[in-house]
Amino acid sequence: MSNESIFNESKKYMPGGVNSPVRAYRNMGMNPPVIKRGKGVIITDEDGKEYIDFVLAWGPLILGHCNDGVVKAIKETSENALAFGAPTKLELEMAQFLCETMPNVEMVRMVNSGTEATMSAIKLARGYTKRDKIIKFAGCYHGHFDGFLVEAGSGVLTEGIPGSLGVPEESVKNTLIGVYNDENQVRELFKNYGKEIAAVIIEPVAGNMGVVKAQEKFIKKLRMYCDRFGALLIFDEVMSGFRVSFTGAQSLFDVKPDLVTYAKIMGGGLPCGAYGGRKEVMEHLSPLGGVYQAGTMSGNPIVMAAGLATLRQLYDHPEYYNHIENVGKKLEDGINKIKEKYNFPVTINRAGGMFTIFFKDGEVTSYDQVKECDEERFKRYFTHMINSGFNIAPSQYEASFLSTTHNITHVFKFLKAFEEFIKKEVE
Numbered sequence: 001m002s003n004e005s006i007f008n009e010s011k012k013y014m015p016g017g018v019n020s021p022v023r024a025y026r027n028m029g030m031n032p033p034v035i036k037r038g039k040g041v042i043i044t045d046e047d048g049k050e051y052i053d054f055v056l057a058w059g060p061l062i063l064g065h066c067n068d069g070v071v072k073a074i075k076e077t078s079e080n081a082l083a084f085g086a087p088t089k090l091e092l093e094m095a096q097f098l099c100e101t102m103p104n105v106e107m108v109r110m111v112n113s114g115t116e117a118t119m120s121a122i123k124l125a126r127g128y129t130k131r132d133k134i135i136k137f138a139g140c141y142h143g144h145f146d147g148f149l150v151e152a153g154s155g156v157l158t159e160g161i162p163g164s165l166g167v168p169e170e171s172v173k174n175t176l177i178g179v180y181n182d183e184n185q186v187r188e189l190f191k192n193y194g195k196e197i198a199a200v201i202i203e204p205v206a207g208n209m210g211v212v213k214a215q216e217k218f219i220k221k222l223r224m225y226c227d228r229f230g231a232l233l234i235f236d237e238v239m240s241g242f243r244v245s246f247t248g249a250q251s252l253f254d255v256k257p258d259l260v261t262y263a264k265i266m267g268g269g270l271p272c273g274a275y276g277g278r279k280e281v282m283e284h285l286s287p288l289g290g291v292y293q294a295g296t297m298s299g300n301p302i303v304m305a306a307g308l309a310t311l312r313q314l315y316d317h318p319e320y321y322n323h324i325e326n327v328g329k330k331l332e333d334g335i336n337k338i339k340e341k342y343n344f345p346v347t348i349n350r351a352g353g354m355f356t357i358f359f360k361d362g363e364v365t366s367y368d369q370v371k372e373c374d375e376e377r378f379k380r381y382f383t384h385m386i387n388s389g390f391n392i393a394p395s396q397y398e399a400s401f402l403s404t405t406h407n408i409t410h411v412f413k414f415l416k417a418f419e420e421f422i423k424k425e426v427e
């Protein structure tokens with residue numbers, strides 16, 4: 001069956017033909033390729049067409065597709081252990097690994113997705129502080145939990161949905177919207193609601209409005225206000241964790257969060273998530289404390305094995321991050337050269353192996369600036385790239401990714417295709 005026929009059938013049985021909205025490419029005005037196989041940097045669709053992949057399952061596959069060590073771990077574990085719903089040594093190994101290698105993580109709870117990690121962290125923060133309000137930032141995405149679906153970036157932005165239907169006002173009335181990198185606005189929020197705020201949750205390197213880094217002085221202010229008013233600071237590192245560096249965005253800033261959430265890379269390509277932080281806070285979770293959160297599949301042995309196989313390779317090979325940084329820098333420099341050569345309004349933001357090419361002039365440090373991008377141009381760019389054999393994120397508001405399997409040759413090919421696109425645009 002061809003891409004086209006499979007996807008048309010899929011539309012009959014799954015809303016929009018997909019299990020997660022951005023995959024449908026609706027805003028790009030085309031059907032998505034139906035992917036059959038992935039190895040290293042290359043994915044192949046059902047028509048047999050190959051793409052150099054810059055999506056990597058939306059971030060998780062930092063070692064490339066079907067990394068040998070990860071596949072081996074999955075195979076070996078599945079011989080003896082699919083699921084028990086009981087304690088296992090593998091989950092201990094993962095918990096120990098996270099607590100020993102991640103800063104500010106003394107205890108963890110495993111879950112099955114990034115959404116679960118962030119919503120559980122919020123519940124824990126509310127239970128711990130006995131307060132209800134949270135601050136989230138416009139343009140940050142923390143999963144599809146009701147309380148987060150306001151000004152929620154990427155998918156929600158791309159689909160043009162104002163938040164989401166089906167979210168009662170009750171569920172978002174305790175969500176205060178902060179302005180990313182605007183310390184004065186956050187100060188006002190704390191001035192008005194300080195004693196009611198349970199937590200501030202932030203993507204310290206945002207990826208879901210495209211890549212936008214938080215400024216260090218801004219993050220420091222968040223820490224200061226949280227301390228002053230007794231709120232918890234939550235770093236959502238679902239995307240940035242093990243990505244912008246091994247220890248994530250945490251180590252880019254000299255700031256200690258109270259809770260951190262992980263998913264994506266930590267699952268090695270399988271459904272996974274975790275939240276962790278100070279022991280004294282984590283001990284408020286049931287069965288020790290009064291905050292109830294549970295999961296039949298949480299800590300699943302195969303997921304733990306795949307995750308550990310990924311994280312241990314990354315830990316054992318710090319040079320992998322140097323490689324990704326070098327390849328990323330070449331890409332960034334290349335885009336900037338093309339920008340200058342054609343005097344073209346484009347800006348690339350990059351943090352290690354995650355980047356976004358924004359179609360606008362000047363820096364992009366805030367969500368308001370992100371919104372000034374030329375979406376029609378992005379759509380033409382996307383179409384050009386996918387037709388040229390590059391799988392990139394199908395939205396101006398998403399990050400694209402690099403892996404250890406990307407090299408300079410892939411970057412040169414990418415830049416060549418990018419320049420061809422710019423040439424067409426300036427004609």
Ligand SMILES: *Cc1c(COP(=O)(O)O)cnc(C)c1O
Pocket residue numbers: 112113114115116118141142143144203207208236237238239240263264
């Ligand atoms: C992807 C993502 C989530 C949601 O994770 P899922 O596994 O898709 O539920 C939450 N926060 C951030 C920062 C993300 O990038």
